[in-house]
Every structure is written in C-alpha cells, then in structure tokens.
Amino acid sequence: MDLDFSPVWESWRALASGTAVTVEVTAAALLLGCVLGLLVGLGRLSPQRRIIYAICTSYLTIIRGTPLLVQLFILFFGLPHFGILLPAFVCGILGLGIYSGAYISEIVRGSIQSIEKGQMEAARSLGLSYRLAMRKVVLPQAFVRMIPALGNEFIALIKNSALVSLLTIADVMHEGEKIISVSYRSLEVYLAIAVIYLVLTGATTMILRRTEKALRADGRV
Amino acid sequence: MSQSIIEVKGLSKSFGSHRVLQGIDFTVEPSQVVVVIGPSGSGKSTFLRCLNGLETAEAGSIRVCGHALVEQGKMIAEDKLDALRSEVGMVFQSFNLFPHLTVLDNITLAPQALRHTPRKQAEEEGRLLLKKVGLEHKADVYPGTLSGGQKQRVAIARALAMQPQLMLFDEPTSALDPELVGEVLQVMQTLASEGMTMLIVTHEMGFAREVADVVVVMDHGMIVEAGAPAQIFTAPKEARTRSFLQTLLSREASHGA
Secondary structure, eight states: OOOOOHHHHHTHHHHHHHHHHHHHHHHHHHHHHHHHHHHHHHHTTOTTSHHHHHHHHHHHHHHHHSOHHHHHHIIIIIGGGGTOOOOHHHHHHHHHHHHHHHHHHHHHHHHHHHSOHHHHHHHHHTTOOHHHHIIIIIHHHHHHHHHHHHHHHHHHHHHHGGGGGGGTOOOHHHHHHHHHHHHOOHHHHHHHHHHHHHHHHHHHHHHHHHHHHHHTOTTOO | OOOOSEEEEEEEEEETTEEEEEEEEEEEOTTOEEEEEOOTTSSHHHHHHHTTTSSOOSEEEEEETTEEEEETTEEOOHHHHHHHHTTEEEEOTTOOOOTTSOHHHHHHHHHHHHSOOOHHHHHHHHHHHHHHTTOGGGTTSOGGGSOHHHHHHHHHHHHHTTOOSEEEEESTTTTSOHHHHHHHHHHHHHHHHTTOEEEEEOSOHHHHHHHOSEEEEEETTEEEEEEOHHHHHHSOOSHHHHHHHHHHHHHHHHTTO
C-alpha cells in the first residue's frame, strides 16, 4: 500500500482555513452552550418555580433525546419553511451550542449540588440573597468541580462540530471532503483531519488542566 | 419599655409526621446570654435555625430584633428576611467558611456586598475583628490551612462583621478536638462580657454555668424548664432535666473528665 500525502500538503491552505472555521464554530457554540447550560442548570435547581423548571427540563429531554444531526438539519432545512432563513454558519453555531448546553446544564447542576449545603446556609445567614450567595459563594466553588466534566464536554463538542460540514459550512471536515473529491486520496486526507482534531482536543485538555490546577492552588478546595 | 431581642410564641414545626417543635414560647432580652441544652433530637438546633429563617416554622410567631420573622406560621417575604438575617449573626457547628476566599475575604464579603462598605474600610474592620479573635496573622491564608478552632474563630469574626444585634451559635464547639474548644469558648466569653446578646446551643456545661444568664432545657421539642444556671444545675425542678443532667454527668465521669 502506498500512501501519498502530497494532496494534503498541496492544499494545506484550505485545511488551515477549514481548521480556523472549526475553531470559530466550536468556540462560539461553546460560549452559547456554557451560557445556556448555566441558565438551564440553575433553572433546574428550584423545582418550586414550576414553569422555569418545566421549560428547562423539556429542553434537556428533547435535546438529549434526539440526534445532533437531526437537530442541525431541522435548523438548516426546517426553519426556512417558517420563513426563517439563517446562514449556515449561524445554524451550525446554534445547533452545536443548543446541543452542548443540554449536557453542560447537567454538569452545572451536579456540581452545584455537590457543594455542601452549609455554604449556602452560611451565605444566606449573613444576609446575602439567593442570587448573591450563588454568585459569590456557591458558583465559584462549583466551577472548579465542573472543569473535568466540562473538559469532556468541550472535547465532544469539537468532534461533533465535524457534522456542520453537512450544512455546507467550510470547516476542516468540509475542506477535507473537497480535497478528496479531486485527489481520491481519502485515507491520507482523513488521517490528516484526524490529526488536526487530535491537536485541537489535546490543546483543550491541556488548557483546562492548567486552569484547574491554578484554581486549586494555595490550599483552596 | 425595653424591647426583647427575640420573642417566640407558640412555635411549632414538623419534619414529616415527626413534630420537632411543639409550641415553644420564649424571649431573650438585650445583652442576655441564653444557653440551650437538651438531649440530641430534642429540637434545639431546629429551634435555633428557625430564628434566622433557615428552617421554616409551621405555626406560631417569631419576632427578632424588633421585626416580625414569622407571623401566624407565615414567614416574611424573602427580601425582608435577607435584611433581618444581616442583623443576626450565625455560627455553625461545621464552621462553613468559604474555602475559595482568604480569611480576610471571608469576613469582608458580606459588608462589601450588602452594606457597600468600601474595600479598604471593610478590610481595616476585618483585620480588627481578626485581632479580636486572635488571628490577625492569618488574614491572607485560605481556610483550608487553619485548625478547627481557628476556623470557628474566623467564622465568629465573619458573623460579627455585619455588626449583628444578636449572635446565634449552633453547637459551635461540637466538631472540635477537645484541646481546641477552649480558644473558641474564650472568644465567646469575651463577646458576652461586651454585652452581645447571644443564644447558644451547646453541650459545654461548664461554659453554660459560667457565662449564661439563662439556661433553657429542651426535650421532645418543648422547653422543659428555664432558669438561672445555678438553679438549673443544682436544683432542677423537672424530672426530665435531672435525668438529662444525670446522663451527662455519668458520661463525663466515664470519660474521666
């Protein structure tokens, strides 16, 4: 078997610009996912606020229970039926962000619930409102505990972003497909793409590990 | 007419079918030090936690620092509750210091967030409070590096930072190694001598005898008897008080204390 990587080298510019698109889509989706995840996670902490709780739980159930690809296609091919025509790029970010938000919300909820009840009680006893206590006391501690699980989620999101190539977004996967269609060197191109994803996920892991280490320094828990 | 700091009437509460508090009537006057004792499961801690709204009452009324907290079994609105809580200091058995903040930041958090005290002023006041509890040299460390006794002293300083009119202590020394109990009790004793109104749930009978103005004995969610420590410890009226003190004494004897 002879491997010929020359098509990969020759089109490195396309792969590089595809990688940039992948990073952009993922980063924007990550931001959206984190914001959604935080709101939904907090919303599911107080079942006594029934409407908010019901909305958050429905979101979680629907998004976690259906394939990401189907969700992306509904956004991309389905919304135009209602006169909503979003650019592919926006569909990709929305789809990935909404999907990721569901999983992040469970990470948020779990880590908040893992903080000892006494922390909230001590903060409330000083006169802090629920919101203030959450923001100043509980969330900063919960955040440190979220990091390992968030790392997994970020990595999953980076890999899942390959699906947006099916929405005509020119991400690294899409650029790869184009190279294959003219060179027929599928194995080499897919290997190159795999390496690129590996570098992206590896870098993410490293950044998060450092962040966690820094946050856990000085005898803080 | 001087106003009571705590006024409780007919306070009742259940956890499921278990009635933890059964119609408690109780008052604390300004500058009084009241110690609540009683067997475990008697409702002491629940009672204390009702007084700053950490537990919700089901029936009765509670007035704290001149404000209604519970009226005919109904708790006041959340925002009023927050304001009231800032006037009542609470010290927990498990300290509950904020581990992500330095000792000084633990103390300055609430004054800065709630009273909008400028950072510099809050820190100056915080250092004074740390000095008061003998820990000014620990201002910049994180709570994780402190001993239990030191943690509890920081927790007291943290509560004092809001300049409360009343301090509640929920078994403040029960989680401490025996040799660390003294330093915490000493801080509490100083507070009492300065005229702070204090309500303390504890098993430290020596402290109760020495510092308390009133000792309250609770059992099965009721106040069995209340009186001056000399009377409660030497001439208790109620059989239940006698049997409780008896078990304590025999336990202390068997521990060689």
